[in-house]
Amino acid sequence: MSPPETQPLVYVVDDDDALCDSLRWLLESAGYRVSAHSTAERFLLAYRPGVAACLVLDVRMPGLSGLELQQELIRRGERLPIIFVTGHGDVPMAVEAVKNGAFHFLEKPFKDEQLLLLIDRAASHAVPVAEQAQRLCAAARLATLTQREREVMDLVVQGRKNKQIADDLRISIKTVEAHRARAMEKMDVSSVAELVRATLAARGPA
Numbered sequence: 001m002s003p004p005e006t007q008p009l010v011y012v013v014d015d016d017d018a019l020c021d022s023l024r025w026l027l028e029s030a031g032y033r034v035s036a037h038s039t040a041e042r043f044l045l046a047y048r049p050g051v052a053a054c055l056v057l058d059v060r061m062p063g064l065s066g067l068e069l070q071q072e073l074i075r076r077g078e079r080l081p082i083i084f085v086t087g088h089g090d091v092p093m094a095v096e097a098v099k100n101g102a103f104h105f106l107e108k109p110f111k112d113e114q115l116l117l118l119i120d121r122a123a124s125h126a127v128p129v130a131e132q133a134q135r136l137c138a139a140a141r142l143a144t145l146t147q148r149e150r151e152v153m154d155l156v157v158q159g160r161k162n163k164q165i166a167d168d169l170r171i172s173i174k175t176v177e178a179h180r181a182r183a184m185e186k187m188d189v190s191s192v193a194e195l196v197r198a199t200l201a202a203r204g205p206a
Contacts, residue, residue: 007031007032008033008123009032009035010052010056011035011036011054011056012035012036012037012056013043013057013058013066013069014036014057015062020038023036023056026115027116030116032119039063039064040063040064049078049080050137053119053123054080054083054103054119055080055082055083056115057069057083057084057085058084058085059086059093059097060086060087066084067096067097070100070101070102074101081123082101083102083104083105083115083118084105084106085107085115086106086107093105103121103122104122106118135202138201141186141198142198142199145187149179149182149183151179152169152176152179153187153195155169156180156183156192157196157199183195187199
C-alpha cells in the first residue's frame, strides 16, 4: 500500500453529512485521501492549490453554491477538475457547469463505480495541472526573497556550509544564519532537501 502522503487527494464538498461519510469510506477504500467539507467557505479555508486529484462538489448548498464556488476557483486561476453531484440537477445547471470547465456532472443517486471511474479519469488529467501549480507557487515564493537571501539560498543549495557562505559573501556567520532561516521560511521548507526540490520546481523543467 502507498504511504498516505503519496495517495491522491480528493476534496469533497457537500452539506449532506451522511453522503460525505459514505464518500469518505468509498474513496479511502479505493486508495484516495479525502478532505471533506460541509460548505464551500470551509473548503476555501482548507484548500491547497496543486495537491488534489479533483473536487467532488454538490451544486446546492447553504452559503456559496457549487456553481459559485466553481466561479471563485476560476477567478483565482485554479484549474482543479470538478465533478458536480446533485439531487436537484437540471439541464441549465449542467450546461453552465460544463461550459465553465466542469469535468463531469453526476446526478444523485449514482453508482459508486461510476463516481470512482470519473475520479480516476479526473486524477489523470490533474497531474500536469498540479505540477504547474507547484512550479508557480515555488516561483512566487522565490520572488519574495531579497537579493542577499537569494545569494545565501543559492549557496546552501550548492551544498556550502554556513562558514563557507560567510567567507564567500564576506558577512558574519550569524548574518548567514539569519538570511538562511528567512529564506527557508519564505520558501516554506524545513530542510535543505526540501529547499533543493522547491528551487528546482521554481525553475521548471530543464
